[in-house]
Amino acid sequence: xxxxxxxxxxxxxxxxxxxxxxxxxxxxxxxxxxxxxxxxxxxxxxxxxxxxxxxxxxxxxxxxxxxxxxxxxxxxxxxxxxxxxxxxxxxxxxxxxxxxxxxxxxxxxxxxxxxxxxxxxxxxxxxxxxxxxxxxxxxxxxxxxxxxxxxxxxxxxxxxxxxxxxxxxxxxxxx
Numbered sequence: 001x002x003x004x005x006x007x008x009x010x011x012x013x014x015x016x017x018x019x020x021x022x023x024x025x026x027x028x029x030x031x032x033x034x035x036x037x038x039x040x041x042x043x044x045x046x047x048x049x050x051x052x053x054x055x056x057x058x059x060x061x062x063x064x065x066x067x068x069x070x071x072x073x074x075x076x077x078x079x080x081x082x083x084x085x086x087x088x089x090x091x092x093x094x095x096x097x098x099x100x101x102x103x104x105x106x107x108x109x110x111x112x113x114x115x116x117x118x119x120x121x122x123x124x125x126x127x128x129x130x131x132x133x134x135x136x137x138x139x140x141x142x143x144x145x146x147x148x149x150x151x152x153x154x155x156x157x158x159x160x161x162x163x164x165x166x167x168x169x170x171x172x173x174x175x
């Protein structure tokens with residue numbers, strides 16, 4: 001028996017390569033749905049994934065509202081006057097005592113990030129309204145100061161502060 005090695009590709013070599021390529025593409029096409037079904041659903045990602053918010057367009061004295069986990073999140077760029085007023089409050093006089101420093105991040109005191117749901121019955125309060133230049137709940141009249149602390153009305157607690165971190169000086173990650 002003799003073997004011949006040919007330098008020229010034969011028709012049989014072409015068929016082997018073509019069959020192998022088709023089998024490889026078929027295996028990938030068959031495995032693709034199994035691999036992609038392991039990724040979380042888009043609604044799952046939207047329901048709980050952290051979000052990043054660019055703070056650059058928010059001028060001093062303005063606020064923006066974003067949604068995280070289906071909840072409205074107020075982000076306020078407080079003025080120096082609002083910060084000083086929030087810091088000067090006697091904490092012992094508050095129904096839910098908490099300092100302004102405990103509700104903001106050190107070095108970024110001008111930014112207040114709170115969940116925009118009234119702690120009384122779940123209405124959406126209005127920002128920069130009420131007697132304390134903070135939030136006013138139009139449903140039952142609860143008033144929060146510029147630090148989101150309850151000051152007047154039936155609400156039992158402060159507006160919650162969601163978990164957030166500063167990614168940079170102008171960007172935060174909520175969640």
